[in-house]
Amino acid sequence: MQLFYAPLLPIFYVRPSMAPLFLLSIPGECAILSPENNIRGGLVMRLLFKGGSVVTGKGPRRADILVEGEKIVDVRRDIPPIDVQVVDVSGMLLFPGFIDAHTHFDLDVCNTTTADDFASGSRAALRGGTTTIIDFACPNKGETLHDGLRLWHEKADGRCACDYGFHMTIDDWNDTIESEIDDMYAEGISSFKMYMTYPAMMIGDEAMYKALKKLKEKGGICGVHCENAGVIDALIAEKKAKGENGVYCHPETRPDIMEAEAVGRLLRIAEQVDIPVVIVHTTNIEALDEVANARWRGQKVFVETCPQYLVLDDSVYYNEDWLQGAKYVCSPPLRKSADREALWRAIRRGEVQTISTDHCSFTTAQKLAGREDFTTIPGGIPGVETRGELVYTYGVAKRKIGLGTMCRVLSENPAKLYGLYPRKGVLAPGSDADIVVYDPAADHVIRAEDMVGAADYNPYEGIVTKGSIRQVWLRGKVAVSSGKVLADLDGKYLPRGKCQL
Ligand code: URP
Ligand code: ZN
Ligand code: ZN
Numbered sequence: 001m002q003l004f005y006a007p008l009l010p011i012f013y014v015r016p017s018m019a020p021l022f023l024l025s026i027p028g029e030c031a032i033l034s035p036e037n038n039i040r041g042g043l044v045m046r047l048l049f050k051g052g053s054v055v056t057g058k059g060p061r062r063a064d065i066l067v068e069g070e071k072i073v074d075v076r077r078d079i080p081p082i083d084v085q086v087v088d089v090s091g092m093l094l095f096p097g098f099i100d101a102h103t104h105f106d107l108d109v110c111n112t113t114t115a116d117d118f119a120s121g122s123r124a125a126l127r128g129g130t131t132t133i134i135d136f137a138c139p140n141k142g143e144t145l146h147d148g149l150r151l152w153h154e155k156a157d158g159r160c161a162c163d164y165g166f167h168m169t170i171d172d173w174n175d176t177i178e179s180e181i182d183d184m185y186a187e188g189i190s191s192f193k194m195y196m197t198y199p200a201m202m203i204g205d206e207a208m209y210k211a212l213k214k215l216k217e218k219g220g221i222c223g224v225h226c227e228n229a230g231v232i233d234a235l236i237a238e239k240k241a242k243g244e245n246g247v248y249c250h251p252e253t254r255p256d257i258m259e260a261e262a263v264g265r266l267l268r269i270a271e272q273v274d275i276p277v278v279i280v281h282t283t284n285i286e287a288l289d290e291v292a293n294a295r296w297r298g299q300k301v302f303v304e305t306c307p308q309y310l311v312l313d314d315s316v317y318y319n320e321d322w323l324q325g326a327k328y329v330c331s332p333p334l335r336k337s338a339d340r341e342a343l344w345r346a347i348r349r350g351e352v353q354t355i356s357t358d359h360c361s362f363t364t365a366q367k368l369a370g371r372e373d374f375t376t377i378p379g380g381i382p383g384v385e386t387r388g389e390l391v392y393t394y395g396v397a398k399r400k401i402g403l404g405t406m407c408r409v410l411s412e413n414p415a416k417l418y419g420l421y422p423r424k425g426v427l428a429p430g431s432d433a434d435i436v437v438y439d440p441a442a443d444h445v446i447r448a449e450d451m452v453g454a455a456d457y458n459p460y461e462g463i464v465t466k467g468s469i470r471q472v473w474l475r476g477k478v479a480v481s482s483g484k485v486l487a488d489l490d491g492k493y494l495p496r497g498k499c500q501l
Contacts, residue, residue, distance in 0.1 A: 045069070047476065048081050049435065051087035054427050057082050057412040059404035060093060066296045067433040070475035071153075074429055090438055092470065095407055095467055097434025098132025098388050100412040102223075102280060102304065102356030105135050106155045110378040112369065115361045115454035121384060122161040123485045124453035125359075129469045130162060130386035131434035131479070132424050132494065133379045134414075136193050141200060145170075145180040149187060155495070160491040162474060163434075165418070167191045167223065171200075173207035188495020190220060190419045193280070196262045197227040197331070205269060207271040212273040220416065223278040223304070224264035225289070227254060227332055236375055247325030248317045249374045251333035259332045260286035267301060276300035276499070278417070281358050283309045284339040288346055293342045294361060302417060302501065304354045305343050307383055307390045308459065313337050327369040327457055329377045330358065336418050337416040344399055353417060353501065355409045357383030361455040382455040386446055388436065389465040397466035419497035437471035452485055 049065040054075060062369035066074035066084070072115060107114045116124065118135075125133050135156065139148030145168055152166050168189045170177065184192075194208055195201040203211070208224075217223055236255040239245075263279055267290060270277045279291060282305045291301050308328075315333055316328040328334060346352045362378025370377030391410060395401035415425020422431050444465055448458040473482035479487035 037054050046084040047087055048079055048084040049087045049089050049094060050081065050392045052092040052094045052437070054094045054159050055403045055407045056426060057404050057408040059402060065094065065427060065435065070433060072427060072429055072431050072433050075427055087469055089439040091439070091441070093403065093438040093440060094427060095129070095436040095438060096411040096425055096431070096447070097436055097472070097474065098129045098410040099132045099134070099420065099424060100125060100130045100356050100359065100384055100387065101134040101354060101414040101418055102306070102358045103135045103384060104358070104360040104380060107138065107360065109360070109380065110370070110376055112362070112366050112378055114380065115363050115366065116359070116382070118156045118159040119161070120452065120454040120492060121359065122164070123487070124385040124451065126162050126472050126474065126479045127485055128289050128385040128454050128488055129436040129472055129485070130384060131472065131474045132163045132165070132420065133384070134165045134167055134418055136169055138169045138201070139171065141171065144176055145184055149184070149189065157493065159489050161485065161487040161489050162491045163480070163494050164491055165494040165496050167193045169193045169201065170211050171195065171203060173203065173210050178214055181218060184193050184331060185218055190496045190498055192220060193224070194222060195225040196266065197225060197229040197232060202229055207264070208266070209273060212270060212277070213277050216273055216275040219498050221276065221278060223280040224266050225280055226259055226266055228258040228261045231258050247322060247329065247377070250329050250377070251314045251317050254331060254333050256284040256286050256335055256339065259283060260290050263287045264290040267291070267299060271297065271299055276302060278302040278304060280304045281309070281332060282343070282352070283307050284335045285342045288351070290340055291351070302354050303346070303352045305352050306356060306358045306380060307387050308334060310340055310343055310355070310389055311394055312459065313340060322371065323364060323368060326370060327364065328381060328459060329379050330360070330381050331379045344395065344401070347395065347405065348401055352409065353413045355387065356414070357387050359384040361453055363454070363456045380461050382453050385451050385453050385459070386460050388438070389468055390460065392438065393466040413501060416500040419499060420494060423501050433473055433476040435473040436469060438467055439470040440467040442468045442470065450483070
């Protein structure tokens with residue numbers, strides 16, 4: 001074992017009477033603190049993150065963070081380094097662990113299963129600074145919510161490296177499902193998901209109205225995938241009748257206005273029920289206009305968007321190389337650059353509450369299975385590993401979005417919206433010690449070959465990030481250091497409370 005100093009490596013300070021200061025490291029990697037040794041032999045170790053800027057929803061401020069075991073116990077300037085292991089974070093930004101409230105791990109789609117299961121997906125999440133994911137539990141058609149919850153626990157328990165919770169998908173409405181909603185709350189499921197498209201999962205207006213009424217009784221919150229299923233089917237039939245099968249048929253059969261139509265319809269149904277709802281993966285100006293109209297009427301509406309809609313645009317679907325386009329097939333599809341800019345403006349103004357990923361990854365071989373029929377290309381792209389760096393690069397660095405805003409959309413707001421605050425979403429005494437150490441000076445190139453996720457390509461290949469994630473700490477243990485995931489598959493299931501936004 002070598003002894004040397006390197007920034008970000010914990011420095012062991014001990015009382016002067018006991019021994020001189022010494023520095024401890026293992027060659028080539030920050031393995032000084034194994035994931036276990038923050039609590040050793042029942043003795044709770046204290047960590048002091050010293051010299052960094054702590055970012056909250058209000059912005060950054062210089063402060064040290066004192067951690068005992070899994071929890072933060074103090075955040076203030078100049079905490080004396082006594083009886084602690086010091087983690088030197090000089091020059092670094094410290095964010096509360098990012099929360100990704102929209103992942104699909106181990107999900108069956110289009111006769112295949114996502115490339116990432118909970119093990120690979122959660123390791124990728126940690127690598128990207130995400131210490132908590134909320135995945136969508138999905139009962140098989142005709143099965144109960146309890147069946148869906150059991151299935152998702154089987155997929156995730158003991159197989160997830162970060163902390164996790166579930167939203168529950170409501171794909172039907174009947175007396176059994178209605179009676180199960182109370183039980184879901186008892187199980188810590190305080191948020192739900194409905195789809196206005198996808199034959200296997202979609203729900204009609206009547207069922208949606210009834211489900212929202214029941215959720216209102218419980219003070220619940222529901223995310224909705226908004227696209228007009230009927231018109232999409234008709235547009236697909238038109239393309240097929242003309243013999244068209246290019247990847248470009250995907251965006252052209254799922255237009256922005258048919259997303260906006262569904263947003264508007266959902267918001268009118270929510271108005272009738274008098275309940276706030278979440279518009280998930282919002283992509284475009286027309287949809288944002290529907291939200292603005294509803295807010296103007298006095299409705300509470302939460303908006304989620306995703307990095308793909310903030311960084312990419314629909315030109316990728318017109319690539320002559322079929323596979324290059326198919327890699328970007330997701331629903332709703334990528335939109336125009338004007339939509340992208342409108343989303344950034346909405347983020348700046350606080351009109352978008354969360355940026356999640358909708359991580360739903362497939363390999364190129366899986367995408368190729370849709371070669372003969374564009375409607376069978378498995379929809380979804382990877383994103384959980386790159387979200388934080390992309391938001392910093394394209395938001396903070398390029399568009400001067402404030403660090404406080406970045407913190408709100410990646411950590412604080414999802415924690416509040418989905419009942420995890422203040423355990424998660426903030427660096428404050430009493431919160432879990434989930435800390436992202438961001439080095440604003442360490443630019444790097446995104447490359448699929450460096451990713452830990454299971455997809456064999458990356459939609460952001462070749463992008464040079466501004467800065468990068470140097471370390472990630474999960475409940476006081478180092479989970480990622482210098483790009484290496486050190487965490488075991490021992491993430492905790494998080495029962496969640498009610499919406500606090
Ligand atoms: O294409 C996508 N987004 N796949 C994931 C499922 C969904 O619609 O959220
Ligand atoms: Zn969706
Ligand atoms: Zn999704």
